[in-house]
Amino acid sequence: MHAEAIPWYWRALDFEELAREFPPPPDYFRTTFRVSRDELRTLQERRFLETMRRGWEIPFFQRHWRAAGMEPGDIRGLDDLQKIPPYDVHHIRASIERNPPFGDFMGISPADGKRMPLVLQTSGGTTGLPRPMLYAPRDRETMAIMGGRRFALHGIRPGDMVLVTYALGLSNGAAAPREALWRYSGAVPVMTGGGATTPTRRQIEIAQAWGISVILGFPSYLRHMALTARDEMGIDPKSLGIRLIGTHLGMEDRRRIEDLWGAPCFDAYGTHESGMMAAECERQSGMHVQEDAYILEIADPESGRILAEGEQGTVYITTLYKYGAPQIRFNVNDISAYVPGICACGGTLRRLARIFGRSDNMVKLRGVNVFPEAVGAVVAGDRRTNGEFFCFVDRVGEAATDEMTVMVEVIDPAADRAAVKTDLERRMKEVLGVRVTVNPAAKGGLDQYTGTSQTSKIKRLLDRRKCS
Template sequence: MEMKQIQTLYPGAPASAAAERASRRQLRQWQEQRLRSLYQRTWEHNAFYRNRWLEHGLRADDVRSLDDISKLPVVSKRDFESDLAAHPPFGTYQGDFSAIRVQASSGSSGNPKPFFQTRNDWNTITNLWSRRFYAQGVRAGDVFQVVFTYSLFIAGFTGTEGAMKLGALVIPAGSGAVTPSERQVRLLSDWGATVIAGTPSYVLHLADVAEGMGMELKEDFKLRIGIHTAEPMTEAARRSIESRWGIKAYDNFGSVETGAPTFECPEQNGYHINEDAYIFEVLDRDTMMPVPPGNDGVVVVTTLFKEAAPVVRYNLEDISSIVDDPCPCGRTLRRLMKIKGRASEMLKVRGVPFYPTAVEGVLETFPELTREYRLIVDRVGQQDRVTVQLERRSDIDEINPLRERLERAFKVATGLAMNAELLSPGELTRSLKVEERIKVKRIWDRRGEKNV
């Protein structure tokens, strides 16, 4: 595809307004045409998928309509990992298109997995990032500070180019590992940043740092928008970011493998899916069959535009639902609802299932604590024990009353008895390496380890 074709098929903002408000009939027609093209292109250029499809009895012309997507096998992260092990260093799932760069998953569950990008892939993804930003209020002239890490992780690079396409002035500060947090805060203030883009946990950390420097968050900064992705942003975290910084905080869902498939609009009620560029399905995690709209299941994604390293019915293992209800913003794109957790991260302790994000709602009611936490699960004898490590904002004389209140609140929120371990100011921040992390990892399950 030439650049002109990409701009026509997958336009960036504001030219994307027509695609975002297209009729459901038009969106289905685009998806059907592009699925056929993807299938043919992938069959010809990608041995990983071609071999899998042949094993399932498929032929080169077996995908003719959108309904035929159900014929294709669902692909998992383990399938990619097995392919990498069998065909190092990059596997066969990259295909044979000429790629210009490689990005990789962060390795939050396993080793980093590389994904190639052709020039067309990259241009399309950055167009889709511009859609996110435009929907969330970014315009030409905004001063846009990026505090995502610039590494194999994709968000810093694609977010930068998406903002530049809108005419924003980008400050590529990167994470605290490159630009220390105190300097990040000075840049935000001195250079008059109006938009900050980063993980929710790091943006909250910057609020702690700024206040520690004696700065007033709502007076010493010009920020009006926060744009977040790369880790779950709970509603508690959103409220904290918005109330402390005095900004509107937007969440976005995506991954290195998929690019920029979704975005929140000003309604902040689910993620609009860029349905001209992706097919999203929600499947029952056991049967891998579609669930009705509004019902929870695992999120399965197909990238319609990708040349190198496409994902075709890729199980992200995230738990959510899709709703068809019209959005007051006027967009006709369906919405993926808030991610409830990752199937692999659901903990089952003493027979009770829960997701770690349940802890964040509790922390919102304890101003004595930062928003950093870590869950440690041990097996003591025949029983599971959960300890929540938390960080105090300042030294407290009476720790026991605070600990008791926390443990009662955790019991109410999760149905589980948990031990609260209160660490001194900065101790957990250093242990979790907040300054340099790409995305947060909250669970340390030690039940399989010896001598615990």
């Protein structure tokens, strides 16, 4: 075998060095998860300065930073972090337009495949071409470790059979958890994908026949699965023996999913570019941030000022492990907050509260900020519905008033639709602080808008003020 001939994956990595730097479970629980804050800060400083050096090698950052008057060497440590100008998806899109098809925000290109194995995955874009991202071997392997930590935090153990209902395809949705599960959690991934890949009834049959103990998926599909089993197949989802569920709750009602499945449900937070940044432990009281690999700041969406613990703002991501495409103060536009205090589990890593919404998804309705996610939380709390919803925003009448109409699916055959409408309209007014109209529809009536039975990339809002 010629040593230099073929870039075998295993030759591209020093696995033992990687495991020392980013301990996977179970070592993780003895090391990083309980690291002292001082030790963590020292580690973060070293990795942050390495990331800055790498950033200066990448044209996108050179341009973005120089435009703000920065020079190499200006940033001497984490104390200077807030001097770095943030950027967001619009900057990334501009970088791709300027330098198609991959942009100049990555420090690697497909040609680097001659010296190291690369893999491409994308964002789960819903319009136009999805945004591509290339992963270098060490970056990808570190992401798998982060995913493995997520699953171990939830309580997934070697030997668990895990049904993965995230969409299979170009996006990282299912690919990343597959790598994380089989390499770093000891559990067996069973890659069914969404309802379009494996019909939901078949997924239930598989869960029953193969001894599935864990399900991963988005809340709307988890509800859809449970209701399909219960109402169409006559199978109580609780009888399937699911031990736990991993999901991305956002503003969804955790209790509703737990009651349907008879299993605890754990929240996690990640993106396709960054990997799995935070995950809930068994205490379910906020998502522990993988602080040896990420610095997450919470900033005021308007001024960019960094907010105190407990205050809600937009998340800025700085990665501390990426070589191929580091992120340095990337404004991801998700709204969250830090949970004050220390977790009862004994872990020292700080916790992120749920994701309250996306700041670019926010609708201004007669002066009030409304997140579709908050609408969903109200709908999911009404057991006469299946939690499905879709919002239309229109500008109506001569006065051009902004109105939101929320459609919901009623599944309880005994329910009085007029009463569902009145109750939900009152509850929404209390929660959102603004009046909206609720229109009940039959079960499955919203699928044409949301795509719940087919895809894991659910749509929840159509702002028709922008169409006219």
